Amino acid sequence: MNFSHLTYFKKLAEVKHFTKAASELYVSQPTLSAAISSLEKELNTRLFYRANNKIELTPCGEEFYDYVSRGLRIIEQGVQAVEEYEGKINGTLNLGTLYAIQSKDWSQAIQSFQDECGAGLTINITQGFTPSLFEGLESGRLDVIFAGKPQTSNKYNCTYCWAQELAVAVNKRHPLAKKSVVTLDDLAGFHIISYHEDSPVYDEMEALLQQAECELDVEYAYNDEITLSSLVNSDTNDVALLCYSFLVKAFDDVVYLPLQDAPREFHKVYLISNKAITQPRVVSDFVTYMKNYHFPTATVRPLQKE
Known part of the structure; x- marks a missing residue:
């Protein structure tokens, strides 16, 4: 053949x-x-x-x-292993990432690793949502991904990198918009929208909201921060609970407030690889580099009072 x-x-x-x-x-x-x-x-x-x-x-x-993809990937890893044995940093790193975490700090970290390795390394970046990224890990199409830790993580290597702060997102004309900080009790009486039940954030969100002393009206139905922000951008009544990232800054009519009851490191982002697939050295080098890289947590800033 x-x-x-x-x-x-x-x-x-x-x-x-x-x-x-x-x-x-x-x-x-x-x-x-x-x-x-x-x-x-x-x-x-x-x-x-x-x-x-x-x-x-x-x-x-x-x-x-499926078999051809795995076979070609193994051959590629063999070639890389021989090159690494000879002291060459050549090959390809197939990296997957969520849209919401590609901040300036993230880009600088990727570029810094690329500069350290030199021109012999090619980094292919695939953007996607959590399900498609994990499918890429399973098939071997992706070597490693930036994502939240899955509910069943025993078949993955998960290395903590940084965390996202939880934000309360409301329209500028919402009653909560002028607050500097929000508590769970402040959310009573409002319709709350957040991530769907298959999201890696769901378990953390549900556990947090169960701490409220009052009953909260929560709709767990959405995929990402962009969708949640766009909904409150046009609706002056709803409240969105989401992970704060650089993407949400595009919405001028939305105010993002810190939630007092939530830990600052609310949702942790990991670098994840598949334990079942033997990885070339460049992958372990990348994981080690990112583990030691300083990623600052983006701080939720309330609306500045005029």
Whole structure:
């Protein structure tokens, strides 16, 4: 089985378009088509089918893709291991990250590591939400991710990096907007929106709100800080509870207040890798570097009084 053909198959399975795949592989479309036909002939099955001017993997193709991805990844790790043994820092670090944590400090940390390693290292950054990032870890497509610790973390290596502060987000015209700090009791009587139950933040949020002496009206339904902020940006009645990050500063009509009852390090961000996958040295070097890097916790600042 031709190594190049496997590489071509993997690329086509990911972009699902012959012309685009051929362009990214720097080969002609006939060359790509011939490689896929050769694979299908050797396996005696179809790997792709056409649907609405696109191509999709057949069930056999999906199964084959999982094995090819893992196999190519292992070969890549072997090449990196040999290069590292020879003292070279070459290869690729496939890094996943949540949208909300890509602050200036985060970017500086990534660049600092890149500068230390030199031009031989390529860092591919994938942005996404928590479920897709963990899917990337499981498949081997991602080496390591920045995310919250999963509820079942026994199959992952989790290294603490920094924390996010909890913020109470309200519209500028909301009754709470002029406060400098909010307590759980202050939230009584308001409709509260926050993260859905599958979010890594949910358990922390629920445990905190259960400390309230009064009953709170909480809707756990949303994915991220942007959605929560946009809702209170247009609604003068709701209250959002969210992790404070640089992303929320884009909303001029939203005020972010600290919650007195919440710990300052409310939601911890970890660097996470898959225990089941042997990682090249560059991954462990990256984890060690980030573990020792100083990431400041963003401070929630209330509306300045005029």
